[in-house]
Amino acid sequence: MLNLTPYILGLPLLGFLVVGLFGKRMSKAVIGGIACSAILLAFLCAVADFFSMLGQSVANRSNDVTLFHWVASGTLTINFGLLSDQLSAVMLLIVTGVGFLIHVYSIGYMGDDEGYWRFFSFLNLFVFAMALLVAADNFLFLLVGWAGVGLASFLLIGFWYTRPSAVAAARKAFVVNVIGDFGLMLAIFMLFKFFHTLDYSRIFLGISQRNVAPSPLPPPSPITGDVLTAIALLLFVAAVAKSAQLPLHVWLPDAMEGPTPVSALIHAATMVTAGVYLVARAAPIFTAAPNALVVVGIIGGASSLFAATIACVQTDIKRVLAYSTMSQLGYMFMGEAAGGFSTGIFHLTTHAYFKALLFMCAGAVIHALGGEQDMRKMGGLRSRLPYTFWMFVASGLALAAIFPFAGFWSKDAILAAIFSTAQAHTNPVWWILYAVGILTAALTGFYTFRLIFTVFLGSYRGTEVPAHGVAAVARNGNGNGNGSRNDPLANVHEVGAAMLIPMAILAVLSIIGGFDGIPRHSAIGDFLAPVLGVSPDLSGGLFWFSLLLSLAAALIGIGIAWVRYGVRQHTFAPARGLVKFLERRYYIDDLYNAVIVVPIVAVGNVLRNFAEDAALDGGSRGVARTVGATSRGLRRLQTGYVRNYALAIFVGAALIVLFYVIHP
């Protein structure tokens, strides 16, 4: 079997190094060319690997290569190995494929930015780190990729590093992600303690062989269900941080500070999908720890509903999409929790298509409006941005899970898996999660089309848009838009081909991208089954019931959006009451700040002033002072006068005599 995985990693890494080291002196065309072709070649390698894998029998589809030895210490041996199997093949296709389209889009979007070379080198680094994350064959190099993704997101979120808000957002993203790294490190320590290895294959073998550690050394205590639950939950801590689930979601909305292509990359191809991937990769561990799966389901369900409610009231175009990502990731975790690991990955793929496109469309709108992101200042853009409008609708229908768009099939597969698990278990939590899934489907329809109607329908509510960029000026010079002072949108134009072509490809994928997962004929489900198991599914009447129920919910949501925002111009009143509560994101950011950040800094300051400066520093000075004072005092005794010494001798002798008189 063909295995080009080293090249899939190596090419983006090479692109990062070349552009990063020499990009400053390169022309923009060369930079864009190097960065895009690195990812394109990596994508072609992934495609070649994929088809080569399809040509193999199911038993031979897994291939592991060891590239070099990283470290050995005692019984610990860690190699840098790359695993090519069905799961990593799907992930690599998404990461490099969608990643490539975002690269091309960035050529247009970032064309005027002076940090062009920095931007493309960071983008390549991002793809490299994500590819490493999904291709590693052991948990340690998963962690290396995991942290590399965190680094790349830090660099890109804080790309415009002179903006205080971007700097703060980058730091927040990094530190919250390090909380996840902490969880992953502890999970790794636990795995080593009980399995004496960090390789996926040997750990999963150990679990399947029921408490037999695949090592000459016995584990310190039997690998019980509790141990596996602890490991699974620690892995999930990492997944929660990376995939922005409750309660570690706070970084994701702020990550909007990065340029819009970065948002597309973070939300679609790289970064947030890593958590979903991790749970799928560790499926044997989670399957053996059913209690942990219930936690995964509850967190996923809570996050999906929580984020959807916030998305309904946000007024920043990118923030709506950010919360929708969090909500959709919640769906993926719910699907995985219900045992449908492949449904989670399936939804990950369709979500990558339509969410990348949504962000690109949003970027096109922002680009056209000269940086404006506030939906309240938009409206009526449909005639100005016709292609963007229709592609926004296509991706919006996919997000709202309307038949036959991509998101419909994958969301339905998840809901079916939850329904089926609810039937099989006595635990009522699965029924609640199913209800949450349906309710969130309605909210998704609502907020998606609230966004579309507000931005594209009605009339324009903003101020005049200044011409921006060389292209816009040139067009105006041609007399095309020299116009009317009455038209504030005179300078608004559809984006260029470099941005439209990748958008069009993703639009096609948003429409047809779910056909590989049609219920009961799910090609992707069958392909992934050897790694992830068969997802629970519904049959007969229940299947149709669930399908129609979720579709109806989404349509109701869209209908409400139409009534409130579509048929007539909506006026945005200042938020009050519940809306205010939602708009302030349940006050969670403020809560964390008040309960965690401020107290830590305060304690640190108090300790500096009292423990460091007063007690320790003062203490050591105090010792010095005491020694000095004592010796000065003692010096005073040595007066040199014989009479004083005589007196001292006399007193001493008297005391000795007195002692013996009292104590005969």
Place this chain on the structure above:
Amino acid sequence: MQFPILSVILFLPLAGAIGAAALPRMAGWGWAMLAALADLALCIWLIVQFAAGVGGMQFTESHPWLPQIGINYALGVDGINLFLLGLNALLTVVALGASLGFVRGSDRSREYLALMLLLSTGMMGVFLATNLFLFYVFWELMLVPAYLLVGMFGGPRRAYAAIKFVLYTAVGSLLMLVGIIALGAVVSSTAHTAYSLDLATLIKNGATALPHGTQIWLFLAFAAAFAIKSGVFPLHSWVPDTYSEAPAPVVVLIAGVMAKTGAYGFIRFNLALFPDATKSLTPLMSILAVVGILYFALQALVARDFKRLLGYVSISHMSVIILGIFALNTQGIEGGVLQMVNHGIIIAALFLIAAFIESRTSSRRLADFGGLATRLPWLATVFLIAALAALGLPGLNSFAGEFLAFLGAFQASYVFGVLGTLVVIPAAWYMLRFFQGVMEGPATGVASDTVMETPTRTGKRTTRKTLRDLSWSEFAVLAPLLALMIVFGVIPGALTNRIERSVQQLLPPITASHTAPARHTASGRVELFGVHGQR
């Protein structure tokens, strides 16, 4: 006779010191640099020649000095000190390279260069000596030049810092001297042998089998010196003062190498000589290490002066090394040794970068800074790499050492392992606070003053210096450190395979120790504070 390579490595810096003291300014620097480079080359040759799978000391040298009282000139190298020699040689070169500007403009360059190289020889001797008295001689020898360097060439509060440094370290050294003499006496009287202070002879004569109570006292006497040197909580108060007042090249040697002599001493003497005491005092050492790790991280988080910040960063990381060592298993100790090397590389780079920033802006108050990256993009880039290495980014060198140390700590005890590992979160926070606070955001303070400044047409001289980016000579000093951050992050196995055998030889006496109150667990129960015999 075999070529005495260890003696040559040991005394080459001394030869450099003598030459530097005799020669005029730049010639002296050239001579010193030549000696340091030759020493580095010899250390690299030694690392290549070192037999990885062999236990015990290699390239040993031993000559009687005062044999009547057990004092010999005895040197040796094994997996534990091998890379520390290389680190010392490398950082001596780096420190001399970073001193070039100072030497050019100073009247006291001879003293300065001679003292730097004398310090280097002293630290070489500390790492190489296998006789306890010889060790003590070099231990004191390294103290004197360090004191003079801080006191003569430091910042405005140099006198205070130097006195504090000397008082702290002298107290520790004296306790250790008492311990050394007592150990020799106790062993010779117990075993009825001649008085000897050779490490190997002491172990052969049953030093490791001394009564538990005696071991405890001796352990504590040695530990006092080592804990102070490596800045173990709460004996660290000298560290922020010394590190922030000493000139940067001196801090490179003090924080980069000298701090390691403490951690090294714990392994070489406490663990090797007092296994029973080690086992029973492990909880104490682990608690101090964990408290230090988190407490220093918190202090780094609120520090207002970035050199003090780096001082706390340094001792927080040193405490990770101590935690790894007292995990008492292969991964922990090996991680500790590996991390000594990695930490030396990183902290040296960070202090140099801090000095580069200070020399351009005449400030080290964090509040004065913001947005320097627009003015100094290359300095910002190297700073970012060093900062990422310092916060333990997987793929860079510090991660490998910290990972092994934490892994070892976790195998030994869940509580210490989890609490120690927790530091990765504040570490990310304080490093980014430092990096972003100086480099990113809108150009304020020192950066904005310079941005606003425009050359006047009259040619009137402005008081502010224009900020210039990293110069080639500055980059040349940092380049080897940056390269090693990446290389040792990608292939840490190249180091651990030479460290491993020596670490594994340390462990059997400790794990076999029965004197300490054993904490056997019922099968299936997970023990919380106990130490597993697992390797």
